[in-house]
Amino acid sequence: MSVSLVQKYNVPGPRYTSYPTVPYWDEASFSPNRWKETFIQSFTESNTTEGISLYIHLPFCESLCTFCGCHKRITKRHEVENPYIAAVLKEWQLYCDLFPAKPIIKEIHLGGGTPTFFSPEHLEQLINGILSKAEKASEFEFSFEGHPNNTTRIHLQTLYDLGFRRVSFGVQDYSEKVQTAIHRHQPFHNVAKVTFWAKEIGYTSISHDLVFGLPFQTLDNVIDTIEKTNSLSPDRLAFYSYAHVPWIKGNGQRGFKDEDVPKDEEKRKLYEVGKALLSHKGYHEIGMDHFALEDDAMYQAFKAGKLHRNFMGYTASKTQLMIGLGVSSISDSWYAFAQNEKELETYYARLSQNELPVYRGHVLTEEDLIIRRHILNLMCQFSTSWQSDDLYFDDLPEVLSQLHEMELDGLLQIKPNSLVVTEKGKAFVRNICMAFDLRLKRKTPQTQLFSMTV
Structure with a gap:
């Protein structure tokens, strides 16, 4: 280039x-009641034809990854799991009380944070609680993000038995120096182990998330990471540009100096070489930063002109209405956006008052x-x-x-x-x-x- x-x-x-984009939302003209009107309108228009999507934010992590821009709560106390699951299910009940008919769920995505921070039993409780108030679409798609270090075979089997067929594992980069800088230590054999487990259990789409432009990352690091990734043959890949935004994320992205981060031509070369390697390995570019093998549903959707993008990222199955559950989640009725409270304590307090925990949004x-x-x-x-x-x-x-x-x-x-x-x-x-x-x-x-x- x-x-x-x-x-x-x-x-x-x-x-x-x-x-x-979120900084340009007109919050002054937004209200929770206006949000309710738009999601009921969207539900009425699309529930029986498309179904709806659910994004469920599970914010807890045991340690802080300094490259991460997601909303999270760092803790090793797993007693936080049960009250959080109860809160998300109460929020879902508040939505179900407003729907004019039983929701038909086409997509569920568990994001974070670290969804596999939660025990398999608590995740099962969550999904069964969601599905008890809804029907599944004929071609539903359930997916989750798994941390290679704490995703167990029981996690994978439990979620598979609940209907999950897509899993995404965060890899970032295999260099020990880069992993130390971003505080994300995970050896290759951990990633290989969970990938092989997922294949053996029967997951039909396994994805790895890679990041270029990380601190201390070199061209050799990117080549090595992609070669190792290719040896595991994931069905799809995200090859993201690291977003260096310390002015937004504060100390979480100040575990290294600005000059340690590749910039401009150096960073772009990491992408260009990585992209060429992925192409050589049979991965096709679909949308921005995403690649898939020819037999993956994401590539098929791209070729058919049906690829969709929302706050969950790229998806092969579009729905007009997406409800975000959990702290900081963003919902999309197509006609409006609404974001939940970002602070866990405020999120709990709003739900205790039987209120949808929405605090800002935008009507298009x-x-x-x-x-x-x-x-x-x-x-x-x-x-x-x-x-x-x-x-x-x-x-x-x-x-x-x-x-x-x-x-x-x-x-x-x-x-x-x-x-x-x-x-x-x-x-x-x-x-x-x-x-x-x-x-x-x-x-x-x-x-x-x-x-x-x-």
Whole structure:
């Protein structure tokens, strides 16, 4: 990749798990009652045709990984498990009381934190409690994130018996020096062990999460990590850019110096070499930072134009309504976003008052809904179109004018009624989306809100 392009386009930018992005939510016009109206509307429109998705945030971790940007609570006290499960099930009951019909669940994803911090018995209690109030869709998809160091065979078997077929293991990097810097010690044999267990039990999609741009990470580290990963043949991979945002995460990302983190051309080379290696091993790029083998459902969804992206990341099965349960979780009714309380004690207090623990959100305008569809198209299919009138917006000519320079740089092609990202441009898809981000352009942040795009 051209060094000049990296220098030119390496600017702070969103990852677009939502549009508008969280810093641009209009919280003043949001209210819990408005949120209830939108999720009931969305439920009525889509429950019988698509079903709904549940994201359940399990925030506890026994130790702090200093690369992590997720909301978590560090503790070794496992007596926190039972009251948290009870709280999540109470929150689910509050939603079920509002639904006009029995929910049909298409997706459940357990994220964290560390979901496998919880015992298999408590996870079984959680999932059975959720399903006791709902029906499963005919083609449901349940997934969870497993820590290689504490995921047991009983965890895997218990969740498999409950219907889980997808598991994602966080690997990051196998270098001991990098692992020490990010406080995430996990030897290769731990990852191999849980991967083989998952295959033996019958999981149909096993994913490994890798990260490039970590402190002290070298090109040799990335090559070694990908070679080791390939020996285990996971069905899909996430190859994320490390988001160095210590101004947001505080001391959690200050376990090393800024100069220890690869930047610009050095960081981009880690990605380019890693991507080439993955391609050589038979992995296809799908969306931003994600790769899958040809027989994986994620790749099939990408080829069919059905790949979707939300606060859970990329998914092969779209639902209009996603309910987030647990502390800090974000829900999406398509018409509005709502985020739960971030502090555990406040989350518990709201539930004790029989209130949905939502503390902020955003109701999308008509313009937001159009821009959201364009950004989703770009992030999921590397193309978008305004052939139909419902995808045209007044600022489109100006957006295309701003994209002209990227076209000259070979990053995209602008056609009469559509835009296609080139192979060269896939690395800059966040920059391309930023041209459509009207809220970002109308109110340039005065301080750095986002990680660098490269």
